[in-house]
Amino acid sequence: MKRWSLKVKLTVLYTFFMTLVTCFALGVLFSLSSQELLSSVQSDLRQQVEESLEDVEAEEGWLNVDNDFYDLEDSVYLSLYSEQGEFLYGRLPYGYNAGAEFMNGQIQTIRDDQEEWYIYDVSYRIEGYGTVYFRGITSVTRAENSIAITIRLAVIILPLLVILTGIIGYRFTRRTLLPVQKITETVKKIRKDEDLSQRVGLGNGKDEIYQLSETFDQMLEELEETFKREQQFTSDVSHELRTPVTVILAQCEAMLQDPVFTSGQKEQVKVIEQKARSMARMISQLLLLSRADQGRQQVQKERLNLSELTQMIAEEQEILAREKEIQVLAEIQPDIYAQADESLYIRMLDNLISNAVNYGKKGGYVKVLLLEKENMVKGVVEDNGKGIPQESLPRIWERFYRVDTSRTDQEHSGLGLSMVKWIVQAHGGEITVESQEGQGSRFIFQIPED
Numbered sequence: 376m377k378r379w380s381l382k383v384k385l386t387v388l389y390t391f392f393m394t395l396v397t398c399f400a401l402g403v404l405f406s407l408s409s410q411e412l413l414s415s416v417q418s419d420l421r422q423q424v425e426e427s428l429e430d431v432e433a434e435e436g437w438l439n440v441d442n443d444f445y446d447l448e449d450s451v452y453l454s455l456y457s458e459q460g461e462f463l464y465g466r467l468p469y470g471y472n473a474g475a476e477f478m479n480g481q482i483q484t485i486r487d488d489q490e491e492w493y494i495y496d497v498s499y500r501i502e503g504y505g506t507v508y509f510r511g512i513t514s515v516t517r518a519e520n521s522i523a524i525t526i527r528l529a530v531i532i533l534p535l536l537v538i539l540t541g542i543i544g545y546r547f548t549r550r551t552l553l554p555v556q557k558i559t560e561t562v563k564k565i566r567k568d569e570d571l572s573q574r575v576g577l578g579n580g581k582d583e584i585y586q587l588s589e590t591f592d593q594m595l596e597e598l599e600e601t602f603k604r605e606q607q608f609t610s611d612v613s614h615e616l617r618t619p620v621t622v623i624l625a626q627c628e629a630m631l632q633d634p635v636f637t638s639g640q641k642e643q644v645k646v647i648e649q650k651a652r653s654m655a656r657m658i659s660q661l662l663l664l665s666r667a668d669q670g671r672q673q674v675q676k677e678r679l680n681l682s683e684l685t686q687m688i689a690e691e692q693e694i695l696a697r698e699k700e701i702q703v704l705a706e707i708q709p710d711i712y713a714q715a716d717e718s719l720y721i722r723m724l725d726n727l728i729s730n731a732v733n734y735g736k737k738g739g740y741v742k743v744l745l746l747e748k749e750n751m752v753k754g755v756v757e758d759n760g761k762g763i764p765q766e767s768l769p770r771i772w773e774r775f776y777r778v779d780t781s782r783t784d785q786e787h788s789g790l791g792l793s794m795v796k797w798i799v800q801a802h803g804g805e806i807t808v809e810s811q812e813g814q815g816s817r818f819i820f821q822i823p824e825d
């Protein structure tokens with residue numbers, strides 16, 4: 376029952392109650408009408424016998440029976456008997472062989488081999504002839520049969536009626552619950568596309584579900600507004616921070632060149648410079664992501680020789696890797712061209728390789744592969760460093776997520792991979808990761824050539 380949809384539950388519920396109520400109503404109706412039918416059969420029999428008394432007269436010692444004697448309804452058979460019980464005249468029903476005694480003015484119920492009969496006798500004295508018995512016979516079984524036929528008909532019609540109610544009910548419930556389905560679909564779409572601009576948009580209905588959807592849309596409107604304000608705030612803040620950080624960096628550089636400062640002081644300035652650089656990196660990542668959220672980040676694609684660009688980035692990173700005694704090995708298929716944004720591609724690959732170096736093993740390696748396959752450019756950045764625990768793998772793409780905050784130095788913000796993922800997706804591609812803790816990681820990206 377838990378797994379059934381609301382539509383099915385409602386349909387089953389009212390079909391069940393509908394069946395119950397109909398069965399009960401029919402039961403009551405049939406029992407009342409069968410009693411009513413039998414008593415009306417009896418009174419009909421009585422009336423017909425009594426009316427027929429006038430149809431018989433005596434004429435010169437003989438009985439003269441009027442034509443009306445036979446003029447009866449089909450179901451009642453009339454016959455005339457002498458006082459001693461001898462059959463004188465009349466009709467008996469086909470198959471009737473119950474030899475009932477005469478009981479004046481009483482209805483007897485007699486059963487013979489095949490049927491049950493109501494028999495009504497009236498002893499009547501005819502002037503000039505003597506006493507005779509008028510007997511009326513009618514079949515109870517036939518009357519009951521007519522009820523049985525109706526019951527049988529009901530037994531056939533009722534299930535059909537229940538099925539029909541079920542079908543109509545299901546369609547009606549489905550139509551009524553359609554807005555709920557639309558609300559669910561909207562929520563799913565919002566989650567899938569991460570797009571708060573979606574609305575249920577049911578129009579101006581009056582019922583509760585329409586009101587719910589309207590409230591839901593209003594809530595989405597407010598949420599979207601809040602998100603937009605937050606995005607704008609992040610974008611503004613990162614933008615505003617750019618200038619002071621650039622000034623700090625410029626001042627640091629000037630101080631490092633200035634002979635007035637002692638080497639001890641310069642060491643301190645270097646620390647400031649290093650922190651300012653990581654701040655600048657973080658600010659530019661934040662700016663890119665907030666622009667991306669607002670749909671303002673431009674992607675200027677042009678036909679690029681990705682092989683050359685990748686080679687260049689790998690060589691630049693090699694210098695930094697050398698400090699950690701890490702070897703950068705590049706296996707790049709020559710002359711791979713694709714439509715890409717140069718600065719975004721550089722930021723993406725820079726990030727992947729610098730991560731591989733950063734979380735790499737001293738004396739280890741970083742492999743950078745680039746190849747072309749079925750109109751797709753496939754890139755791999757692999758290291759044999761610390762690796763990522765299995766449970767953290769799905770979360771590394773989240774903003775500000777770092778596997779182990781104590782493991783990394785404070786220069787890392789956890790924004791890099793979110794940016795990388797966005798860049799790859801903005802190029803119509805996708806990126807995946809495979810990693811074993813303690814053994815290394817492999818990031819694989821694929822982007823279409825055009």
Ligand code: ADP
Nearest residue numbers: 730731734762771777778787788789790791792
């Ligand atoms: P960060 O600026 O902290 O490097 P990223 O978004 O680039 O942020 O990466 C998120 C987290 O994923 C990192 O903190 C790190 O723990 C993990 N990670 C990324 N690349 C690697 C890698 N090559 N090897 C091991 N861990 C990695």
